[in-house]
Amino acid sequence: MLRCARALPALTALAVLLGLGASGAALAEGSRTLHPATGPGSTGNRGVMDLSNGLYAGVARQRQFLYVYAQAGEVILLGSRNRSNGGDVLVYNPQSFGARGNETIPAASNFSCASQAGRGTIANRAQELAGPNSADLTATVPNGFAPCWYVAPSTGIYGVRFTAATSGNQTNTADIADPRISTSLVSAWDVTVRANLSSLADLNGRVFTYAWAIYLTANGRVITNDLHYVSSDGFRYRQTFRGLDPNRAVFYANPKGFIDAGAPLYHDLRGNSADVNAGPSFTAGVTAEAPTYPMFFSDVAPAGPNAVEVNRVLSALAIPLVPQQPQLSAPTFVGNAGGYNTTVNSGGVFTFTTLNTLTYEIVIRRGSVGPGADPNHPPGCVDDYDPANVCNRVLTGVALSGNHAILWNGLDNAGFAFPVGNFDFQIVGRNGEIHFPMIDVEGNA
Structure with a gap:
């Protein structure tokens, strides 16, 4: 059973x-x-x-x-x-x-x-x-x-x-x-x-x-x-x-x-x-x-x-008898083409520093690019930071106090490459998880 x-x-x-x-x-x-x-x-x-x-x-x-x-x-x-x-x-x-x-x-x-x-x-x-x-x-x-x-x-x-x-x-x-x-x-x-x-x-x-x-x-x-x-x-x-x-x-x-x-x-x-x-x-x-x-x-x-x-x-x-509030600083991204730039299907590395945290969550927002503009984009996706949105990409893991470098392979949650364009990201450090x-x-x- x-x-x-x-x-x-x-x-x-x-x-x-x-x-x-x-x-x-x-x-x-x-x-x-x-x-x-x-x-x-x-x-x-x-x-x-x-x-x-x-x-x-x-x-x-x-x-x-x-x-x-x-x-x-x-x-x-x-x-x-x-x-x-x-x-x-x-x-x-x-x-x-x-x-x-x-x-x-x-x-x-x-x-x-x-x-x-x-x-x-x-x-x-x-x-x-x-x-x-x-x-x-x-x-x-x-x-x-x-x-x-x-x-x-x-x-x-x-x-x-x-x-x-x-x-x-x-x-x-x-x-x-x-x-x-x-x-x-x-x-x-x-x-x-x-x-x-x-x-x-x-x-x-x-x-x-x-x-x-x-x-x-x-x-x-x-x-x-x-x-x-x-x-x-x-x-x-x-x-x-x-x-x-x-x-x-x-x-x-x-x-x-x-x-x-x-x-x-x-x-x-x-x-x-x-x-x-x-x-x-x-x-x-x-x-x-x-x-x-x-x-x-x-x-x-x-x-x-x-x-x-x-x-x-x-x-x-x-x-600790009183929990310490989490802090996250210096979030940035370095792509394979240097700076914030990367080529399709390549991704890059997110870096950030945390204090009083246990885990992290990075959401890369792909946006509302329609299926006509991108055949790999599933229809019906919305423009948000929802980690469950298949058009976005979510990266999670353990992040105790210190410096962190997280690799992204350039793909979304459905396994398709992000197309050419500009994309925002959000990094959250958590404790109490x-x-x-x-x-x-x-x-x-």
Whole structure:
């Protein structure tokens, strides 16, 4: 069966989609954040954590790996639906975990929830919603669970991995109201940071990942939750699912989406299997860019309820808290005949300098030359800077801060040579560009 992955169009720096809107305080971070009692994610089905080892599009594991920022002495509290049935929660001290979304699991963890007997079980939906009691159990929340806990020995970003149950498997229904024990999945999970062992005050906004891997184990089950992202240049986004039917899928974000000849493709990727790692697009030379941007489960709005803690994470990741505006200067063209002049079918080189940019777009406007004047000119073309206009030529690619030289071969988007004449061009430098690949989704209500 042919499977597709969707990449959304880019947003320019002046058209930034912020994750705005007020939200109430949440107890704990984890599946409760994805599926709260009310609001986005409270209806539809549960995005159940996948623990498989497949590799989507060659860049993102089906196996979920999480990150959590903690300061020295703070407490990381943990829980899982699988804990009482042999499931574990493992914590790894700050270190390099390899490729984002395709992490290398360290040989040994620095903490295992199994070392604290009787701790870490989220037994039902009520406990999932309530979150953990204090680590030392001197303070409780109504319906709270007894977490396992780890005191952070140093300030940094820790790795967290959940494991499957070893017994008591229950059929996964992806029912939000009924989290199930699973020997291959994790239905309910929690990673919460607090200041000390007796605290009940959650430091939300500390947990993130680079790829969200889920498995609902059947089609016709849909998700309605939010995810939150921050690009490497500091722009913040909210992604809202509105009845997406993924079955098994992975979600992430990066600056280019899918790549064709080094430039963003701005189209779907076509594969030939559930892993979407081979097929028509790959045969044509298209590749998938790896997950790049951190994805949060809690609101990341600059003025939102988690702003202080999110900013701590972004600072640790060296992501600016306030995006820098893009700048482009000294645009020019040098043709093969010298200066701005070129011969038909030859083209030339565009040069420009950018600051605080990620990508560029050059549109060469061919104009409204009629088919009578130029037999190669498709009829019905309009005189504009539309990059999709087949009479124009669009050149796109990556352009980080610095000097750039982009070659043009003299052809339009349809592959015909520009005729004799004078033609204007437009160069745009962008930041805040983001793509949201959704690998192997099946439908959207």
